[in-house]
Amino acid sequence: MSDRATVSATIAREPSKHRDLTPLIARLAPLGALFLLILVMAAFVPGFFTVHNLTNVARQVSINAIIASGMTLIIITGGIDLSVGSLVALTGCVAMLALNATDSDVLGILAGIAVGGLAGAMNGSLVAFLRLPAFVVTLGGLTIFRGLALTITEGQPIVRFEGAYKWLGQGVLLGLPVPVWAMIVVVICIHFLLSRTTFGAHVYAVGGSETAARLSGVRVPLVKFMTYVIGGLLTGLAGMILMARLSSAQPASGEMFELDAIAAVVLGGTSLSGGRGMVWGTLIGALIIGILNNSLNLLGVSSFYQLVAKGLIILLAVFVDQWLRQRLASQV
Amino acid sequence: MVVPQAGPILELVDVEKSYPGVRALKAVSLRLQAGEVHALVGENGAGKSTLVKILGGIEQPDAGILRLAGATSTLASPLAARRAGIAVIHQELTLLPQMTIAENLLLGREALVGRCGIVSPSRRRRAARAMLERIGVGRDPDTTVGSLPVSEQQLVEIARALSEDAKVILMDEPTAALTEVEAAALFAKIGELKATGVAILYVSHRLDEVMRLADRITVLRDGALVAQGAAATFTVGEIITAMVGRTIADHYPRREPRRLGELLLDVEEPAAAACGGRVWLRAGEIVGVAGLIGSGRSEWANALFSGGLKGEIRLRGRVVRPKSPHHSRQLGIGLVPGDRKVQGLFSDLSVRENLTITVLDRISGALGVLHPSRLAEVARALIARLAIRCPSDRVRVGTLSGGNQQKVAMAKWLARESDVLILDEPTRGVDIGAKEEIYRLILQMARDGKAVMLVSSEVPELLSLSDRIYVMRKGQFVDAVDAGRSSQEQLIALASGE
8 A cells, every 4th residue: 555655645746846847747757656666566575576577567468558559549539449358359259260260370360450450440430430429339349349259159268279379479589478579569659650640640639629620621530530440450469469378269358458458548647538648658557557466466465455456546547637737727 | 667776786987907918998987777778889809898707707807996786896706796686698698408497597596496405396397487477488497498599598597687686687799699580579678677677788799789779888999988978879870980989000000002813712602692692712812701790700711611611612713612621721721710729729739739730741751650850840930930939849839828829820721831711810819919910921921822811800900901801791791892992880880780
């Protein structure tokens, strides 16, 4: 408990001392929180600060970080995607069926990722072109994708022990697990997309003010649609990694992944009301959640309490975000 | 008929109010007697809204005295004003559209019709019906407010005001959204209210209404009181002269001859039957669009840009069908919207992001890749060209002054070098200095051969900048005048239907 209190106190106190630095601090707050968390855990949790454990944390974090990177785009435009958890399961199941049918690792994985993109396109069309509320559309997606995953597998896990596909989840490249490499590549790509492309600038514009974006000639529906497609593709990739790690497709997997992803985005300083956010913040958010889970595990805290702890951290992050926003607004 | 009491119900003495860069009210005094309609007239920016805000408790005066029934008083908040018996019927109604009339009328006062927080629907209905009957509205109190026409929603607001024992009712442009018939019904109600001893401060642009309703008239110009007296002592011409007052003031640029080029934009418009069924702009021309608030000016400009017009549109002689702002942008048409904060700018994004948003497709490399140095270059060039005052191009646009924000909103479109630029109220809410700079920009655009459509409420601005001026009234183009041969009096008369 004490570590969380320290984190919050640090985030909360600094801006009042340096009023004009508030924007900078708002940007650096997640990084500071992560740094502090690592320090505290290294000091108090035996076995935390070892290469083996840290590699383990990175591996565990990677799936959430990849999903959350796509979610960051969606949330910056002011949207949300609640269907990612079910989609992880569905893409895994489709990929495994395709893999078994064709006996081709590549085809199976491509099929899984394609299904992710299709599902994103479905969500995106409904949200962007038919203007349905994202919350409801993706809530529908949440049960549809889960239902489809259960249907095509008849509710049973499909195990496949042999095959090169497992490398995606279990392989090691230059000393780092492959999923960690995947996470790094995804975060760099999304960061580039957001900060250095026309599409990225349009994403911020749509989130900043949809009307102003439209009147500036930005094709708002197209931008929104694309964020859901990218989110779906990345969720598909995460689904492939999970399947490869488990050497099986589990129709019941991925439950609550949407919450972890949204939590990572919010913890990373992206505003749920849109217009503001960065993907490296999301990576930090995912790391914070991962480290917290890992440390509580090492300390032997029951997983039930861990849920409570995670919820409290999210509330704290939203509180700090709101508080910083008001400070920023009052500076005008 | 209630005999008016001796003293005024409400009195303002030498009220002053300043905003950064503007003196909105200069020593304005006003007395409201029970049972009279007092009209407050003036051009946009004359200080009417500021006065209404002060009386509604939304703004506090910097100096001056406010007396209620003879006692010096302050109106610290909208609630305080309501408690003091002053009700404001705003242009935008403040009812909750999805709730019923009865729910709206007793909102916040449910205790009157319930016990221990439990509302009795039947008592609420009865109370609401009584309130409606007081102003002669026979509607079922269970009707959803959103399903009522605006005119009746206004009456519901008046009923609410009366039920709170309002002694003074402020009406801010109450007929802006009403049809002739509805307006006539409202005037009849105002007559009945007068008879019960309520004082009404009636703010309007429409001089015919003012002459018809008012007992007394106060004319404001540039925040100062320029004429006040019994309505019978004024003619419409005298009111207009008082409103306009001056010849075109110094801060408006001197008219200069311009060389006009080819016909750039030619719009076939059924609503422009009175001026040949067409609205057109030539290269190098500044075309004004005049009209009262609610006359449909901005809506028309927006429809032209967003693809909502029915008639044929020709750009350089070629028929085009703009489908969306994106399409218009590609065609070379730009719009600087009137609502700067919500539509024109991204307040939370940086100056650089705002300035470059319309040209990203032009300055990006392969696959839409952007180079920060190129963005900075574009932003810096615009900042220099428009003399935008900002500490750096990375600060949030929301932190700049109104005038500089407006320059950013315009620069965004200048960057695009569009052939046709529609400016909706480009100088609304900016100080004199920024105004002059914006005028210079507009004139420069015309010199560069652009076609500029200037939609404005400021008549002198239209007269000094434009070549031709279209006048709109109630969604129709009623006339097109040569700016060099027109006058403020003529335009105001055309716009208000005199």
